[in-house]
Amino acid sequence: MIRTLTTTAAATALLALASPATAQDPAPPAGSWSFVVGAATDNRSKGASKSDGDPFVWGAAEWESASGLVYAGPSFETIKSSGSELEVALSAGVRPYVAGFDFDLNVKHKWQVDADPAADDDAWEFTADMKRSIGPASGRLRVQYSPDSTGATEAWTWVEAQASWDFTDKLYASAAIGRREQDNSLNYTGYNIGVAWALTRNLEADLRWHGTNADIPGEQYADTLVAGLSLAF
Template identity: 40%
Template sequence: MVAFGVLLLAAAPAAAKAADRSDQFSFELGAATEYTAKGVGKSDGEPHVFGSVTWSPGPAYVKVFATPVELSQGSDAEILTTVGVKPKAAGFDFDFHAIYRLRPGTRAGVDSTFWEAEADVTRKMGPTSVRLRVNYTPNGFARAKEAWWVEGQATVKVAEKTKVSAALGRREVERGVDYTAWNVGVRQGLTKNLDADVRWFDTSKGDDLKGEYRAGLVGSLILKF
């Protein structure tokens, strides 16, 4: 929660200074019944709020995202700083970026930071778009070492403000838990800037009913401006 507040305080003066360059900045605020990442829960089944600010003067961009978390290593927040570029070629949209993750509150003796490299490739075909994501971590969080996350996602626009999507991903990590995760859900535009998303998550470790790998329905509201 503290990290989320710090992000908002930092974003405010940036927004003021950007009055004559508003098209370069975008902001997002939201709330969800649980924080999920790479197909699993990260807030111990509790609701969470989140916020982000993105500066994109061209195909390159910088984004800072923050949210509270509840992890077994004591982490109470997660702050992601992403630097990337979004080129287009041969009908494909690409997004190549590096992510620096900081988890404040992590107990002593556990490294609270790590890097990730991620690439998205998206192809739009009428009302349908498909995306492949590959994420690589050379040295992960806590005891985890080298890790890969590969996910495929398909999205279909079924109405002017309604999209249905499904995703299937695989996580493999040295000195960690390997699992397969999937989700399916609907995203509905409520107003020009407000969206709602309802999504069912599950994993190959879904029998862990009390842990981060359990199945569950997650709802969220996202405000963009």
């Protein structure tokens, strides 16, 4: 009888010791990766062309935390600037949701590959987005800043307002207007208006008119219609 009680007590003790390990919750997911590649008839950024009006390709990989709050990843795009035809970047940010608004706070460091030896071929760029959606309508305010841009341009700021409307779950239209103030370069206003259509679950087409008020010869600030495709996976 004593032996039986001793054995039972030992077994109970072992189960008590083992239960925390076996009852542990599974480890939370470590996040996930997503990828996107695309091409368009012109590389437009802040209203101006980064490819001198020529077609370009681009791609990005993004890691996102399980909560969706934190993200980071590399990207690339083809350009024509300071003798370089390829720009690569690393970025990281957070996407909090506060008082009904979606925020996206991002920092990016970019490099121009094989730029001219004397060129300023890298830059830091900081972006803050605030977005609000009500039914099919949404609005976004964007503020961007760089303390020292690539090339001859030094510090600059870009402030942009965007509005969009979802016609269906596959078709939406958007328009944006922004102002760029630059040290040692041109100040101008840029705008775009266009539509995007989800051709499949992963493939999206975009057709957009871009323009600026910069009266400068050449393709960089010229008004143009840009068509693009992007594939996410």
